[in-house]
Amino acid sequence: MKQHATFYHAGCPVCIDAEQSLATSLDPARFEVEIVHLGQSPARLPEAEQAGVRSVPAIVLGGSVYHINHGADLSALK
Amino acid sequence: MKQHATFYHAGCPVCIDAEQSLATSLDPARFEVEIVHLGQSPARLPEAEQAGVRSVPAIVLGGSVYHINHGADLSALK
Numbered sequence: 001m002k003q004h005a006t007f008y009h010a011g012c013p014v015c016i017d018a019e020q021s022l023a024t025s026l027d028p029a030r031f032e033v034e035i036v037h038l039g040q041s042p043a044r045l046p047e048a049e050q051a052g053v054r055s056v057p058a059i060v061l062g063g064s065v066y067h068i069n070h071g072a073d074l075s076a077l078k
Numbered sequence: 079m080k081q082h083a084t085f086y087h088a089g090c091p092v093c094i095d096a097e098q099s100l101a102t103s104l105d106p107a108r109f110e111v112e113i114v115h116l117g118q119s120p121a122r123l124p125e126a127e128q129a130g131v132r133s134v135p136a137i138v139l140g141g142s143v144y145h146i147n148h149g150a151d152l153s154a155l156k
Contacts (some may be wrong), residue, residue, distance in 0.1 A: 021139050027105045062100050068144050 002032040008048050009057045010039045014071035018057040022068060031061075038077050049074060080110040086126050087135045088117045092149035096135040100146060109139075116155050127152060 007023035009015030023033055036044050038056060048058075052065040055073045060064050085101035088094030101111055114122050116134060126136075130143040133151045137144050 017142065018144060021142060022100075022137075022144055025105055025109060026103050026138070027107075029105075031103060059100075061103070064095065064099060066096060066100055066146050068146055 003030060003062065005018075005031045005033045005059055005061045006051075007033055007035050007057065007059045008038055008044075008053050009035070010072050010077055011037055011065050012056070012071035016056040018071075023059060025078045038074075042077070045074070045077065081108060081110045081140065082145045083109045084114055084129075085111055085135065085137045086114050086116055086122075086131050088155055089115055089135070090149040092147050093135040096146045096149075101135075101137060101149050106131055116152075120155070123152070123155065 005026060007019060009019055019035060023035060026033055036048070038045055038048060051060045053060065053074055055067055056071050057068045059068065083104060087097055097113060101115055103115060114126070116123055116126060118143060129138045131138065131152055133145055134149050134155070135146045137146065
């Protein structure tokens with residue numbers, strides 16, 4: 001069964017770059033990557049916060065959060 | 079041809095976690111990932127710095143640096 005990974009971003013240049021370079025580079029045989037644009041889907045903000053996301057872009061994988069560089073703080077998206 | 083990706087770390091817990099979760103999760107059909115322990119291979123420090131690595135863990139992919147969370151500043155490894 002594939003592992004679910006969620007990539008949270010907000011459309012910023014740093015986010016788009018991380019999405020294109022890293023989020024889409026995970027092994028498709030092992031991961032199912034969901035891309036969530038928090039600016040367009042603010043209803044997903046609480047879920048991201050609960051997972052430990054503090055800034056975007058970030059990827060949540062196996063219960064852990066990996067903040068990739070720094071585009072925007074989550075608080076700036078509320 | 080596979081793209082070369084270099085994952086720099088320093089053996090710290092944050093580094094090991096990022097290595098096991100992200101660096102080893104890249105699509106093996108598209109990427110060849112080299113793992114560099116800068117504590118054990120200090121001769122690679124200048125190359126990492128030149129690539130733009132400021133802290134570890136970080137992955138250099140396609141000429142861009144992606145700092146993943148924060149384990150240690152590069153300056154602490156000198």
